[in-house]
Amino acid sequence: MDFTHTEERQLFKDSVARFIADTYTLDARNRAAETDLGFSAEKWAQFAELGAIGALFSEEDGGFGGAPFDVTVLFEELGRGLVNEPFLATAILGGGLIAELGAAEQKAVIEEVIAGSKQLAFAHGEPKSRYDASHVETTAKKSGDGYVLNGAKAVVLNGGAADLLVVSARSSGAAWDEDGLSLFLVSGDAPGVSRLSYSSIDGLHAAEIRLENVTVGADTLLGAEGKAWTAIEKVIARANLALASEAIGAMEVARDMTIEYLKTRKQFGVVIGKFQALQHRMATVLLEIEQARSSVINAAGRFDGSRVEREMAVSAAKTLAGKIGRLVAEEAIQMHGGIAMTWEYAVGHFAKRLVMIDHMFGDVDYHVARYVALSKEAA
Amino acid sequence: MDLSFSPQDLAFQAEVRAFLKAELSPQLADKVRHNKTLTKEDMVGWHATLNKRGWLAQDWPKQYGGADWTPVQQQIFDDEASAAGAPRIIPFGLKMLAPVLMKFGSEAQKAHYLPRILDGTDWWCQGYSEPGAGSDLASLKTRAVRDGDHYVINGQKTWTTLGQYADMIFCLVRTGTEGKPQEGISFILVDMKSPGITIRPIILLEGTHEVNEVFFDNVRVPAENLIGEENKGWTYAKYLLTHERTNIAGVGASKAALAEVKRIAKAETVRGVPLADDPYFAARVAQVEMELDALSTTNLRVLSSPDAAVSAGSISSMLKIKGTEIRQSINDLARRAIGPYAMPFVSEALEEGYNGEPVGPEYALGVAPDYFNNRKITIFGGSNEIQRGIISKMVMGL
Ligand SMILES: Cc1cc2nc3c(=O)[nH]c(=O)nc-3n(C[C@H](O)[C@H](O)[C@H](O)COP(=O)(O)OP(=O)(O)OC[C@H]3O[C@@H](n4cnc5c(N)ncnc54)[C@H](O)[C@@H]3O)c2cc1C
Ligand SMILES: Cc1cc2nc3c(=O)[nH]c(=O)nc-3n(C[C@H](O)[C@H](O)[C@H](O)COP(=O)(O)OP(=O)(O)OC[C@H]3O[C@@H](n4cnc5c(N)ncnc54)[C@H](O)[C@@H]3O)c2cc1C
Numbered sequence: 001m002d003f004t005h006t007e008e009r010q011l012f013k014d015s016v017a018r019f020i021a022d023t024y025t026l027d028a029r030n031r032a033a034e035t036d037l038g039f040s041a042e043k044w045a046q047f048a049e050l051g052a053i054g055a056l057f058s059e060e061d062g063g064f065g066g067a068p069f070d071v072t073v074l075f076e077e078l079g080r081g082l083v084n085e086p087f088l089a090t091a092i093l094g095g096g097l098i099a100e101l102g103a104a105e106q107k108a109v110i111e112e113v114i115a116g117s118k119q120l121a122f123a124h125g126e127p128k129s130r131y132d133a134s135h136v137e138t139t140a141k142k143s144g145d146g147y148v149l150n151g152a153k154a155v156v157l158n159g160g161a162a163d164l165l166v167v168s169a170r171s172s173g174a175a176w177d178e179d180g181l182s183l184f185l186v187s188g189d190a191p192g193v194s195r196l197s198y199s200s201i202d203g204l205h206a207a208e209i210r211l212e213n214v215t216v217g218a219d220t221l222l223g224a225e226g227k228a229w230t231a232i233e234k235v236i237a238r239a240n241l242a243l244a245s246e247a248i249g250a251m252e253v254a255r256d257m258t259i260e261y262l263k264t265r266k267q268f269g270v271v272i273g274k275f276q277a278l279q280h281r282m283a284t285v286l287l288e289i290e291q292a293r294s295s296v297i298n299a300a301g302r303f304d305g306s307r308v309e310r311e312m313a314v315s316a317a318k319t320l321a322g323k324i325g326r327l328v329a330e331e332a333i334q335m336h337g338g339i340a341m342t343w344e345y346a347v348g349h350f351a352k353r354l355v356m357i358d359h360m361f362g363d364v365d366y367h368v369a370r371y372v373a374l375s376k377e378a379a
Numbered sequence: 380m381d382l383s384f385s386p387q388d389l390a391f392q393a394e395v396r397a398f399l400k401a402e403l404s405p406q407l408a409d410k411v412r413h414n415k416t417l418t419k420e421d422m423v424g425w426h427a428t429l430n431k432r433g434w435l436a437q438d439w440p441k442q443y444g445g446a447d448w449t450p451v452q453q454q455i456f457d458d459e460a461s462a463a464g465a466p467r468i469i470p471f472g473l474k475m476l477a478p479v480l481m482k483f484g485s486e487a488q489k490a491h492y493l494p495r496i497l498d499g500t501d502w503w504c505q506g507y508s509e510p511g512a513g514s515d516l517a518s519l520k521t522r523a524v525r526d527g528d529h530y531v532i533n534g535q536k537t538w539t540t541l542g543q544y545a546d547m548i549f550c551l552v553r554t555g556t557e558g559k560p561q562e563g564i565s566f567i568l569v570d571m572k573s574p575g576i577t578i579r580p581i582i583l584l585e586g587t588h589e590v591n592e593v594f595f596d597n598v599r600v601p602a603e604n605l606i607g608e609e610n611k612g613w614t615y616a617k618y619l620l621t622h623e624r625t626n627i628a629g630v631g632a633s634k635a636a637l638a639e640v641k642r643i644a645k646a647e648t649v650r651g652v653p654l655a656d657d658p659y660f661a662a663r664v665a666q667v668e669m670e671l672d673a674l675s676t677t678n679l680r681v682l683s684s685p686d687a688a689v690s691a692g693s694i695s696s697m698l699k700i701k702g703t704e705i706r707q708s709i710n711d712l713a714r715r716a717i718g719p720y721a722m723p724f725v726s727e728a729l730e731e732g733y734n735g736e737p738v739g740p741e742y743a744l745g746v747a748p749d750y751f752n753n754r755k756i757t758i759f760g761g762s763n764e765i766q767r768g769i770i771s772k773m774v775m776g777l
Binding site: 125127128130131132135154155175176196198199200201202204206208266267268269272275277278326330333334337338340341342343344348349351352355356359360363365368369 | 660724750755758
C-alpha cells in the first residue's frame with residue numbers, strides 16, 4: 001500500500017492549487033455566475049493553459065492523465081476554490097462520453113475541449129427521471145440515413161453555454177430500460193433545440209432543453225445504437241468521483257474557516273472556541289471529513305476494478321460526501337452564527353455548494369439503495 | 380387527561396375555517412405555500428384582515444383589544460391558518476413589544492402604542508443585537524446619554540429583521556457602565572425617521588434582503604420613550620425573549636410545511652412509483668411526523684400549565700430548540716423530495732407577477748432557498764447552544 005501521489009501528480013496538484021489561491025476570488029466567481037455564460041471565459045482559458053482540462057483525458061485521447069486519481073486531485077482543488085468553470089459538464093461528462101465511445105473523427109473535438117475552445121454538456125436527465133440514470137423518455141427514431149430526436153431534458157449542467165450537446169435518447173425499450181439507449185452529438189443551436197438557461201442556487205448554470213424533431217445524421221451517433229448504457233454508467237461514476245472529491249476540498253475550506261472563526265470571535269469575554277459545546281462538534285466535523293476522504297480514496301483506487309466493485313465504492317463515496325457535506329455545511333453556518341447567513345461572507349457559498357452536490361447524480365438515499373442492490377449482485 | 384377538543388373548541392375551529400375560506404385569497408396562500416416573496420402590502424394587508432375580525436392580537440387581554448384566546452384556541456388558529464397558507468403574523472410589535480408594554484410600560488405608552496400596533500400604524504423592529512453583542516447580548520455598546528428631556532443615542536444595531544419597513548425600533552441601549560454589564564442596560568423606543576438613523580441592507584446567503592444594519596449618529600429620542608426604569612432594561616429584555624422563543628416553536632407552520640412535503644412526495648415519482656412510497660423516504664417523513672406530533676402536545680402542555688413559571692425561561696428554551704430543529708428537518712425533507720430541481724434558482728420566479736417560462740415544478744422553486752434561509756432559526760432568538768446552556772443552568776443546576 002502507498003497513500004502518496006506520484007511526484008508528477010503532486011506537482012500538478014500544487015500548480016492548480018497555487019493558480020487558484022493566487023488568482024481565483026470568490027467575488028469574481030460570484031460575479032461571473034450572474035452573467036449569461038455563467039462562468040469566466042478568461043479563467044477557463046487559463047485553466048486550459050495550465051493543463052487542468054487535459055489532466056482529465058488519457059494520453060491516447062490527447063491529454064496527459066485521465067486516471068481516477070487525476071480526477072480526485074483536480075476536483076479537490078476546484079472544490080477548495082469553489083470553481084464554477086464547467087470541468088464537470090465539458091470534460092468529465094461530455095468529454096468523457098466521447099472518449100469512451102467516440103469514433104476517431106468524433107474524438108477530434110476532445111482536442112478542442114482540452115484547448116479550452118469547445119464547451120460541452122450531457123443532456124441526459126429529464127423532468128421525471130430524478131437520479132435514475134437509465135430513465136430516458138426522449139426518443140430517437142430512425143429516419144432515412146439519420147435520426148429524429150424528440151423529448152425534454154432537465155437541469156442540464158452548462159446546457160446554455162455548450163457548443164455541443166451529448167444527448168441521450170431511447171432507440172428502443174421501456175422508459176427506464178438500460179438497453180436501448182443511444183447517444184448523439186447535437187449542436188447546441190441545431191434547429192429544433194431550444195434552451196432555457198438559468199443559474200443554480202450554488203452559482204453554477206444549467207438549462208432546460210427541448211428537442212423538437214431535431215434531425216441528426218448517422219455520423220452523430222456515439223457508439224452503437226441502443227448500447228450506450230455501459231458508458232453512461234461509467235461516466236456518471238466518474239462524475240460522482242469528481243463531485244465527492246470536490247466536496248472534500250469545499251469541506252476543508254469550510255472547516256478551516258470555522259476553526260479560524262472559533263479562534264477569533266469573542267463572546268462572554270472569551271473566544272467561542274473555548275466552549276466545549278462547539279469544540280466537540282468541530283472535532284466531529286474534522287474526523288468525518290477524514291472519513292469522506294478515505295471513501296474517495298477507496299473509490300479512486302477501485303475505479304478500474306470490476307463494475308460492481310467500482311460502482312459500490314463510488315456510491316459509498318458519494319453517500320459520505322452527501323451526508324458529511326451536509327453536516328459540514330450546517331455546522332459551519334451554525335457555529336459561525338449570524339455572519340455565516342450573509343452573502344458577503346464566504347462560508348455560506350461553500351455550504352450551498354456542499355448541499356447541492358447531494359443533488360447531482362444521486363443523493364444519499366439514492367446511493368444507499370444502489371449500494372444495497374449492488375451488494376446483492378456482488379454476493 | 381383528554382386529548383379531544385371540547386364542543387366549544389370544535390365550534391371555534393369551524394369558525395376559523397370559515398373565516399380563512401372567506402378572507403384568505405388563493406394568490407396569497409399560493410405565495411406562502413411556495414415560499415414566494417411576500418411584499419410589505421401582503422403582510423400589512425393580512426394583519427388588517429385579522430384585525431378587522433378582532434383576531435390579530437390573539438393572546439392579548441380583551442382590555443387592550445386582544446382576542447384573549449386560550450392556548451388551545453391559539454393552536455387551533457395556528458394550525459388552521461398555516462394549513463390554509465396564511466402568512467405568519469409579524470411578531471415584533473404584537474408578540475414581542477406588546478407583552479413588555481403591558482407589563483412594564485406606562486399608561487401613556489400603552490394608550491399610545493398598543494392601538495397603533497393593532498391598526499398597523501407602527502411597524503416595529505427589534506434592535507437588540509450588535510456586531511460585538513450576539514449571544515452575549517449584555518455586552519452591547521450602543522450608548523444612550525441623557526440630555527435634558529432627551530436621550531442621545533450613538534452606536535450600531537445589526538441583523539434587524541425587516542427593519543427596511545419599520546416605523547419604530549425597540550432598542551436595548553447602554554445607560555450605565557457600573558457593575559455587571561446587565562445592570563447598565565435600558566429599553567427604549569425609537570422612531571426610525573429620527574435624524575441620525577441610517578439603515579443599510581444585509582443580503583442573506585440565498586440572496587434575499589431580510590435583515591439590516593441600523594446606525595445611530597447622535598439620535599435624539601424623547602425621554603418619555605424609555606420603558607420602565609433606566610438601567611432595568613435587561614429584565615424587560617429577557618421577559619420579551621421568552622415570548623420570542625415560544626413563538627419560534629412554530630408548530631402550525633411546521634405542520635403545514637410537512638403537509639407540503641407529503642404533497643411533493645406524492646407528485647414526484649421514481650420509475651412511476653410515488654416518492655411517498657419509497658421506504659427510505661417514507662421512513663424519513665414518518666420520523667419527523669412523530670416528533671412534530673409530540674411537540675404539538677408539548678407546546679399545549681406548556682401553554683396550558685397553570686404554573687406560569689413553567690411557561691417562562693427554560694421551558695421556552697425547550698420549545699425553541701425542538702421547534703426549530705424539527706422545522707429544519709422538514710426543510711431537509713423538502714430539498715430531498717424535489718431531487719435535481721433543488722438546483723435551479725430562478726429568483727425572479729419568486730416575485731409577484733412573474734410570467735416567464737417555468738423551470739421545473741412550481742412546488743420546487745422556493746424549497747432550496749427556504750432550506751438555506753431557515754438555517755437562521757437555530758441561530759437567532761438566542762442560539763440553540765445558548766438555549767441548551769440555559770436548560771443546563773436553570774433546570775439541572777450544572
Ligand atoms: C470497560 C472499561 C475498561 C477500562 N479499562 C481500563 C484500563 O485497562 N486501564 C485503565 O487505566 N483504565 C481503564 N478504564 C477506565 C477508563 O479509562 C475510565 O473509566 C475513563 O477514563 C473515564 O473515567 P471515569 O470512569 O472516572 O469517569 P469520569 O472521568 O468521572 O467521567 C464521567 C463522565 O464525564 C465526562 N467527562 C469527564 N471529563 C470531561 C471533560 N473535561 N469534558 C467533557 N466531559 C468530561 C466523561 O466523558 C464521562 O462521560 C476502563 C473503563 C471501562 C468502562
Ligand atoms: C436572519 C437573522 C435575523 C435576525 N433578526 C434579529 C432581529 O430582528 N433583531 C435582533 O436584535 N437580532 C436579530 N438576529 C441576531 C441573532 O439574535 C444573533 O445572530 C444571535 O443572537 C447569535 O449571535 P451572533 O450571530 O453574534 O453569533 P455568536 O454569538 O458570535 O455565536 C457564534 C456561535 O457561538 C456559539 N456560542 C456563543 N456563545 C456560546 C456559549 N456560551 N456556549 C456555547 N456556544 C456559544 C453560538 O451558539 C454560535 O453557534 C438575527 C439573526 C439572523 C441570522
